[in-house]
Amino acid sequence: MKKKKVWISDLTHTAQGISANTFPLGASYVAVYAKKELKDFCDIKLFRFPSDLSKSLNEELPDMLCFSNFSWNFEIAYKYADLVKKKNPNVVTVFGGPNFPTNEKEKLEFLKKRTAIDFYIELEGELAFVDLTKCLIENNFEISKIKKNGKKILNTCYVAENELVHGPIERIQNINIIPSPYLDGILDEFFNYPLIPMIETTRGCPFSCSFCCDGLSTKNQVCRFEPSRIEEELYYIAKRIKNIDELIITDLNFAMYKQDIPTAKVIQKIQEEYKYPKIIGAAAGKNMPKRTIEVANLIKGWVTGASLQSTNEEVLKSIKRSNISTKAYQELIEHSNNSKGDQKSQSEIILGLPSDGKETHYESIRFGVDNNVNSLRMFQAIMLIGTEMASKEYREKYGLKTMFRTIPGCLGNYKIFEKDHSIAEIEEIIISSNTLSKKEYLECRIMNLFVETFYNNSIFEEIFEMLRALKISPFDCLLFMKENKELYSKKINEIIENFTFQTTEDLYETFEEANAYVLSPEIINKYVGGEMGVNELLLNRALLFEEFDGICDLIFESTYSVIENKGIMTENIKNYLSDLKRFITLRKKNPLNKTDEIISESFNYDFEEIRKAKYEINPNSITKLENSIKFSFFHEKKQIDHISNQVELYSNHAVGLGKLLQQSDLQLIFRHFKKI
């Protein structure tokens, strides 16, 4: 029998740079498992980039065309499926992934609207894909034959005679039956692109958060890959990586289990041997802070912390979530911040969840800031298809008002079968509720921009540490900046106005309205050109960072006022602030340019000593030096290489600088200094 051509795509948008800049790991698992099980029956190809898929489609059509479905790539995948089906309805189209309803009625509606999808695979794809392909082989790849018989296929549903046909749901008991896509070599080609490798050591999450696709009971069991295989994969990646410093561990609760310790030890060894990875992205587990600390002690470049989403009990109850205890959170953050490897801590907060309001949102930010977390990632609540929060009951109960918008970076004109097609991904975000007005939502968003710009990633840690030493919450300073617009320079004012406009104007009542608007040719070009539809938080954070003198003036004036308002301003503090401003500017202004330049200046304070105290300095307790000291500010060789890799990695992105500022460890980027 002639081998069937099976193409599996996990597409990323590329018109505004590579939007999902990671290896297509999930699709590669399905591909390698199918290769193992179906041996001589199929010839499997993997695609990440639309241009590669278009090129292959110009040469031939496959027998089976499959797509991973995420909120950021569904429309582009569907466009391909639709056009291929129009060319040849016998090509079998299969979709799989979490961006799919869980309710039977909604599944039927979804598939009836998208007739170019023949079969939809839910949950894990490997077993289902093989079962489906075997069924197709048995039925000579005749879709109608399978549908007519109403054949039940594992984890797969389809529409036959206007009814939904659903096979039994099954999860893989031993995930080690799936070969490693890295060791198989199927991912080798992706080392040639600016993509970040991902590795999965466990699957599943024992928790049940209502806003999350992984909170479903069917995903609660946690399975683990063999340690020897994880080790081999990590070495495989380290030996082949080119000009990329990052690694993502896709586990949903990394460092929560004792078996994560040996994984961390392997990473530690690899880091020593290969100087890779320098940055590790992994979501830490929600409990077991001691284990998280142990893992964080072993590996470098992992920004640890605990996701909060909200700290308010009512909000947590509404989303069926419980956070780790305050004591455990404090321990975790304190440890991360004090670890020897300059580790940093991070938490996430979502605005607009059920029962959330302006005060509760601020309370959550204040909690993170007052517990010294290094970065607070700010998210909007997104209605993900297939989550409990997206159900009609949830929406009604909490009065969730949503609007639709294009997903930043996920749109463009793509050539398919020699014709240009405008495609955009649309998402639904919560913009108000019974407890959050639209006006309050906007105020919270501006606060989020201030947190990202001034607080996150140690941008102005020297000021916030000094405030802490003076027993003033850095949150008070952030709030002061937000509330006192008269302090903004003309340029900062413009950026904030722009941010406000982008946050409120590019929203539509329905999916159809948003789609119809963006898909007109001139509008999509405006999006592609960056005039519209960018991630406003990242974009405006980058714009503010480029206005370094302006934001420096703003934070110093605000700090000054907050201290004065508390009635504790002294000459010592004034003197210290004056030197500190020059010091911060020399270290942090334009850190990506002229990296080989050395600048020197004299100061009245010994900043080497102050750095040893991690900048937690009460200026009243130190005296101005009698003789000033000269410091030089410079980038080390390894920093120059790292900056060049990060600039390259994010230069292809719609909001490159914003993404770089958010994803990088800025301590590796800001200038070092020493006495001369």
Ligand code: SF4
């Ligand atoms: S703990 Fe994280 S991955 Fe698990 S359900 Fe909650 S949000 Fe989702």
